[in-house]
Amino acid sequence: MSLLEMRGIEKRFGDVRALADVDFELEAGEIHALLGVNGAGKSTLIKILSGVYSKDRGSIRIAGDEIALGAPRAAIEAGIAVVQQHPELVGDLTGAENIFLGQEHARAGLFSPVNARDIRSRAARLLDRFPIDIDLDRRVEDMPAVDREIVAILHALRLDSARILILDEPTSTLTEREKESLFGMMRTLRAQGLAIIYITHHLDEVFEIADRFTVFRGGRRVAMHGVAEARQAAISIPNLMLDSVAGEVFPPRPTHAAGDIVFEARGLTRQGDFQDVSFAARRGEILGIFGLVGSGLDELSKALFGALRPDSGSLHLHGQQVAFRSPAQALKAGVFLVPGDRRTEGLSMQENVIFNTTLANLGRASLGGFLRFGRNRRDAAALAARVDLQPRKLDRPLRGYSGGNQQKVVIAKGLYREADVYIFVEPTVGVDIGARAKIYALMRELSEKAAVIVMSSDCNEVFGIADRTVALYKGAPIGVPSRDTTRDHLLHAGIMGEAV
Incomplete structure (x- = not known):
């Protein structure tokens, strides 16, 4: 039984059908890449899964139990954590303070004091759960891009109930070395049994970090393959995404001499x-x-x-x-x-x-x-x-x-x-x-x-x-x-x- 099963998902916006009879599965301890050109339907599916949109038809099951995700809070309670492409962090706060932003108080109550020692202690326990090399006492504005991305991920995973992590274009501003650091963290999370949905336009990364990938086109799921299977069969992801043999992305160079x-x-x-x-x-x-x-x-x-x-x-x-x-x-x-x-x-x-x-x-x-x-x-x-x-x-x-x-x-x-x-x-x-x-x-x-x-x-x-x-x-x-x-x-x- 898959950790996540989405069956027959449909979504319309007026006359536009954004998703048509879509199935999607996710296993525990899996990194699953979600691929497609802009407008293919992958963002709509993720917004349904994160409670931003309500589905028109279909069913969603987590660990075999059917759930209704009508709001972001319902998704969080179901164990779904999301890190957006441009996560909002507070630069002059530390990594630990950003992780527990909104949960600074050790005790409930509007006038309960903020306990910095307690925040650091909770951050340390989080790193015990997900062993990652990062200094959470450092201010976010002084961190490299990859550490800021890790802080955003830890913020999403701060609740013990998190079972599914959605990462939207996390490597878009990272160097090659920083990307490897992020991939190391993703492998750590996978080893802990977390399921990760990974959205990317960098197709080479799919074969580097993912276990499986699903391709969307025109609001439909058109393919799902294991990475090892796709590599062995020489499957072209661009061809799947574009419904054609992908020609040269770059236009031909001119044959005439350059001007002044x-x-x-x-x-x-x-x-x-x-x-x-x-x-x-x-x-x-x-x-x-x-x-x-x-x-x-x-x-x-x-x-x-x-x-x-x-x-x-x-x-x-x-x-x-x-x-x-x-x-x-x-x-x-x-x-x-x-x-x-x-x-x-x-x-x-x-x-x-x-x-x-x-x-x-x-x-x-x-x-x-x-x-x-x-x-x-x-x-x-x-x-x-x-x-x-x-x-x-x-x-x-x-x-x-x-x-x-x-x-x-x-x-x-x-x-x-x-x-x-x-x-x-x-x-x-x-x-x-x-x-x-x-x-x-x-x-x-x-x-x-x-x-x-x-x-x-x-x-x-x-x-x-x-x-x-x-x-x-x-x-x-x-x-x-x-x-x-x-x-x-x-x-x-x-x-x-x-x-x-």
Whole structure:
């Protein structure tokens, strides 16, 4: 008997059938990957399981007992713990304090004192239960990303009743070394008998950490395989997800020569972040910059966009030296940044598609201080079609869209701006394979008329999309490999800091 059995689950939102007769099983002591493109139905299934949505039809059993999950509290009482993709933690509190946030009092009562010693004692007992190497007396804001993710997981597991853990894209912002630390914790939890549902867009991770995987497409479960079985049979997960033989995710490189230099950095240095960075970005090609998290990649992107001031070196746009003192100046000059953290730096999550799309070019979106509502709606609709936004609901707030579709809106902003230089930072974090292919195609389209720079900690992404590449290691550029460089050359330069 499976720990979790979901049978015949159906869910509709108006005329849209999000789930159709879905079955799903989960065993105790199993890591089960849940896969599918954005909109395939996996998020809806998880929200039903976590009590956020109510199912329309079907049954849910845990350890053989049928349960009704009509609210998040009912899910928690049933032993289901959820860690969202962007867990909310309080930075100036310790790890232990974050774990027991809301349960600080040793005794019930509004005016019961908070006992710091008791919190540490409970945290120690939790680590006895799940032996993990982490300093929970450290403030969360001082922790590396993987430790913050572990704190969020321990917060979800703080109740002894937890039997099922749902992890939503937990590795999206982790380095390779941090990812291994997280996987070590997941194996520890599995050994304790915990069942883990693991949602990821990084398909290579499925074969590294999961025992089984289930694929959703169009609101239906289309496949469920054991990882060992899938590896032996050479089953293609992308083909299952896309209902077709997955073609090349990256668009073909141009055969014509690149055009003139549009944007150039010469000896750009910012103490503690990056040093002596030089490159030339040309119209008609894509320049790729690969660097691990902490390599200075994010700081360099902000310096190129005027959000950070370099200590020395210079920037040149169309051959003229420029010094951006703010992002507004960079935008006005024709430089557009698609930031790595789209939720906090690229979008207004409470506002709709029209507002977000036109935000980067208010001169075009308004006349005499008044917004052009009709024209802006038409422009937003055309851009939504161009980036293949799904669903194409212009009045929906951005928080209601998937990560991939949020990224498409950021790109639509750039298209509306009609810039001369586009800088993409971590452009496909949390984005499924179908949306990635569309985003890469848009990058290639933009490169025909503008200079495009892609900066990413995903070596496969940089190598696959770029015509020329640079590696950034601890803030220092490592060579400028030629077109004949291999992925392994680029990876070695970014990880070891050595040109091959």
